[in-house]
Amino acid sequence: MIRGYGKRTNKGSLVVMFAAFTLLTLYLADILPVLRITMYFISSLFVMGVMVERMPAAAIISFICIVFLGFLILPVKTGVLPYLFFFGHYGIFKYFVDADRRGNLNLLKKLVYFNVFAALIYFQAGAWMTEQFPFAVPWWGLVIAGELVFLLYDWLFTKITQWYYGSVRNKLLNTGEF
Numbered sequence: 001m002i003r004g005y006g007k008r009t010n011k012g013s014l015v016v017m018f019a020a021f022t023l024l025t026l027y028l029a030d031i032l033p034v035l036r037i038t039m040y041f042i043s044s045l046f047v048m049g050v051m052v053e054r055m056p057a058a059a060i061i062s063f064i065c066i067v068f069l070g071f072l073i074l075p076v077k078t079g080v081l082p083y084l085f086f087f088g089h090y091g092i093f094k095y096f097v098d099a100d101r102r103g104n105l106n107l108l109k110k111l112v113y114f115n116v117f118a119a120l121i122y123f124q125a126g127a128w129m130t131e132q133f134p135f136a137v138p139w140w141g142l143v144i145a146g147e148l149v150f151l152l153y154d155w156l157f158t159k160i161t162q163w164y165y166g167s168v169r170n171k172l173l174n175t176g177e178f
Contacts (some may be wrong), residue, residue: 017044018049021046022046026039026043031042031102046093067080082121085117086114086117111150114147
């Protein structure tokens with residue numbers, strides 16, 4: 001057995017480390033005037049690290065704790081909402097969808113998942129979102145643009161997960177050094 005893989009303390013500390021990094025990126029998304037979407041994207045990656053270790057219960061508990069702590073810590077409380085409504089739980093959903101290798105409907109499942117949560121976000125903040133555009137955008141234009149951006153997001157998410165699993169994970173769990 002490779003040193004460190006079976007130790008509960010290593011995996012537990014990994015969950016806490018990912019949670020701390022998630023809170024840090026949410027805080028940066030909240031205070032920085034630029035790179036906000038990038039910070040939300042980065043914050044969504046850390047839950048996948050927990051899922052790669054096959055700890056879905058820890059990932060769900062971590063998500064709930066991060067949302068709670070985000071409401072306590074972030075200066076602007078609404079900064080945690082994108083994480084709550086989509087970015088925080090997408091990695092958990094993606095893990096289970098990608099694990100199902102039986103069908104070719106995985107991309108369709110992901111698009112439906114995205115569209116459901118995008119509709120929830122739109123109905124919660126739609127007027128505010130569309131006011132930010134310098135020109136009028138029809139709803140179907142938002143749907144198409146959102147789905148294209150989501151496909152890019154999912155592809156990047158997959159590539160970064162493969163990189164983590166292929167090289168970073170072994171360094172973290174074997175030596176504790178990056």
